[in-house]
Amino acid sequence: MSRPINVNSEIGKLKTVLVHRPGAELENLMPDYLERLLFDDIPYLEQAQKEHDGFTDLLRSKDIEVLYLEDLAAESLVTEEIRVKFIDQYLEEANIRSTTAKAKVREMLLGMKDNREMIDKTMAGMQKVELPQYEMNSLTDMVETDYPFVIDPMPNLYFTRDPFATMGHGVTLNRMYAETRNRETIYGEYIFAHHPRFGGQDVPVLYTREDTTRIEGGDELVLSKDVLAVGISQRTDAASIEKLAQNIFDAGLDFKTVLGFNIGEYRKFMHLDTVFTMIDYDKFSIHPEIEGDLEVYSITKGTDGLNIVREEDTLEHILCKYLNLDKVQLVRCGGANITAAAREQWNDGSNTLTIAPGEVVVYDRNPITNKLMEEAGVKLNYIPGSELVRGRGGPRCMSMPLVREDI
Numbered sequence: 433m434s435r436p437i438n439v440n441s442e443i444g445k446l447k448t449v450l451v452h453r454p455g456a457e458l459e460n461l462m463p464d465y466l467e468r469l470l471f472d473d474i475p476y477l478e479q480a481q482k483e484h485d486g487f488t489d490l491l492r493s494k495d496i497e498v499l500y501l502e503d504l505a506a507e508s509l510v511t512e513e514i515r516v517k518f519i520d521q522y523l524e525e526a527n528i529r530s531t532t533a534k535a536k537v538r539e540m541l542l543g544m545k546d547n548r549e550m551i552d553k554t555m556a557g558m559q560k561v562e563l564p565q566y567e568m569n570s571l572t573d574m575v576e577t578d579y580p581f582v583i584d585p586m587p588n589l590y591f592t593r594d595p596f597a598t599m600g601h602g603v604t605l606n607r608m609y610a611e612t613r614n615r616e617t618i619y620g621e622y623i624f625a626h627h628p629r630f631g632g633q634d635v636p637v638l639y640t641r642e643d644t645t646r647i648e649g650g651d652e653l654v655l656s657k658d659v660l661a662v663g664i665s666q667r668t669d670a671a672s673i674e675k676l677a678q679n680i681f682d683a684g685l686d687f688k689t690v691l692g693f694n695i696g697e698y699r700k701f702m703h704l705d706t707v708f709t710m711i712d713y714d715k716f717s718i719h720p721e722i723e724g725d726l727e728v729y730s731i732t733k734g735t736d737g738l739n740i741v742r743e744e745d746t747l748e749h750i751l752c753k754y755l756n757l758d759k760v761q762l763v764r765c766g767g768a769n770i771t772a773a774a775r776e777q778w779n780d781g782s783n784t785l786t787i788a789p790g791e792v793v794v795y796d797r798n799p800i801t802n803k804l805m806e807e808a809g810v811k812l813n814y815i816p817g818s819e820l821v822r823g824r825g826g827p828r829c830m831s832m833p834l835v836r837e838d839i
């Protein structure tokens with residue numbers, strides 16, 4: 433029987449992908465809280481949804497099955513017991529300080545008999561004005577009057593790449609860098625445990641959300657059936673990569689080597705996939721700013737624990753060595769001009785989603801990088817991203833492959 437998750441490369445023909453259509457959570461963004469919620473601006477929801485629908489229509493036109501996080505999460509609540517457990521866990525993590533407000537929200541969520549409607553609400557967050565009037569006689573209620581939310585929104589959900597990640601036939605449920613995104617992983621926990629498509633199937637969990645060191649899916653790249661690349665970044669700790677490698681080896685997955693790419697801790701390149709992606713058997717997009725200083729470490733299974741080595745060679749040579757290639761081509765984001773490189777990287781010029789070897793989805797707004805990719809023989813499918821990009825993510829960030837054809 434075929435496995436529900438099969439991802440043995442970054443480039444094998446994409447068959448099934450998980451996305452989230454941006455929803456009401458974007459309308460709960462306010463200038464005062466943008467930084468904490470990891471946003472740089474407020475997208476216009478209607479336009480963002482149009483752009484996202486264009487993205488998913490394109491994927492469907494390529495015979496890719498598109499699944500929505502919000503549907504899978506709702507379908508995971510297969511019994512009343514699981515539904516109540518989900519609501520209680522969600523509320524526990526929602527950071528509601530007023531016990532009366534928490535009880536009111538619980539009542540509201542339990543009262544929503546349509547699971548999709550309830551899941552959408554958990555994603556959107558809740559303003560205090562949505563709660564029924566109640567007597568504010570606790571100190572918490574009296575003091576916290578200015579803050580408009582009883583529950584914060586989860587505006588980053590449309591970047592389905594990050595809260596969990598697939599590799600081989602397993603999945604990592606991630607411990608996120610920021611509190612705002614840590615709440616997103618709850619959906620993955622329920623989906624992979626209870627959804628009829630995944631629950632009870634052979635889906636090894638290779639990292640858990642209870643882990644204390646951080647890792648995010650934008651840093652997790654499946655370079656081949658033998659090799660993973662994981663960014664050491666603003667979002668992923670070196671210690672998490674060691675744990676992940678150990679868990680993979682212990683679970684008996686086929687991966688032989690985990691390469692740690694140290695890209696430094698910067699907001700502008702928060703994840704490895706914002707500066708480096710694989711677009712064909714031997715082609716990669718890269719932001720030139722990381723090239724010079726990039727440190728790469730290889731982690732393999734040793735006789736007694738992990739064998740960790742700093743690779744002392746150029747990136748091209750390291751990639752050739754681990755992917756058994758004679759030559760690789762690096763397509764530089766923005767080309768040779770440092771201003772264009774910085775601008776197009778900021779607008780996710782190197783955050784390509786590869787849907788088949790040598791065929792990618794990109795934002796149309798990065799003409800210099802796109803032209804260079806075309807000149808390298810890559811087939812480009814363009815989507816507009818004027819609103820979507822305001823959350824600082826591109827096509828790879830907005831998609832989590834569940835099944836790719838093996839290559």
Ligand SMILES: NC(=O)NCCC[C@H](N)C(=O)O
Binds near residue numbers: 470613651824
């Ligand atoms: N893989 C990615 O680079 N995802 C983009 C995440 C953007 C989001 N606003 C964040 O800061 O986490």
